[in-house]
Amino acid sequence: MSEGKKNFFEDVYEVVKLIPEGRVTSYGAIASYLGSKGSARMVGWALIASHPLTRIPAHRVVNRVGMLTGKQHFEQPNAMQENLEKEGIKVKNDQVVEFEKLFWDPARELL
DNA sequence: CCAGTGACGGCTA
DNA sequence: TTAGCCGCCACTG
Numbered sequence A: 001m002s003e004g005k006k007n008f009f010e011d012v013y014e015v016v017k018l019i020p021e022g023r024v025t026s027y028g029a030i031a032s033y034l035g036s037k038g039s040a041r042m043v044g045w046a047l048i049a050s051h052p053l054t055r056i057p058a059h060r061v062v063n064r065v066g067m068l069t070g071k072q073h074f075e076q077p078n079a080m081q082e083n084l085e086k087e088g089i090k091v092k093n094d095q096v097v098e099f100e101k102l103f104w105d106p107a108r109e110l111l
Numbered sequence B: 001c002c003a004g005t006g007a008c009g010g011c012t013a
Numbered sequence C: 001t002t003a004g005c006c007g008c009c010a011c012t013g
Helices: A007-017 A027-033 A040-050 A079-084 A104-108
Strands: none
Touching: A007 A027, A007 A040, A027 A040, A027 A104
16 A cells, blocks of 8 residues: 555545445545545546556446436447446436435445 | 646535 | 536646
């Protein structure tokens, strides 16, 4: 552990990997859990950097309203929704159906 | 070095 | 209620 500041990126990957199938979380929830509350943007940036490097269920990470804002960053824009639907998550108009019900808060459930 | 941008989020008008 | 602005942090031009 302890390598440098970029450790934040690895922490993001760790949390995302822990997201159960059929569940989703938000950038802000991860940032808050890592102590960088308010830096939700960095979480998104970390996912971009992790794209070709690390295989993580990034499709399970959406914004605070459950919208697939990052689908454009996938190899294919529709891949994000496709992956979510494969896990049983319903997506309507780029928005996760019953997002609050499927929401997985690391600070609440992962502890 | 300075300004603009971005997978966000909370506040104000 | 809906729309817009500011703040956080890192990267690019």
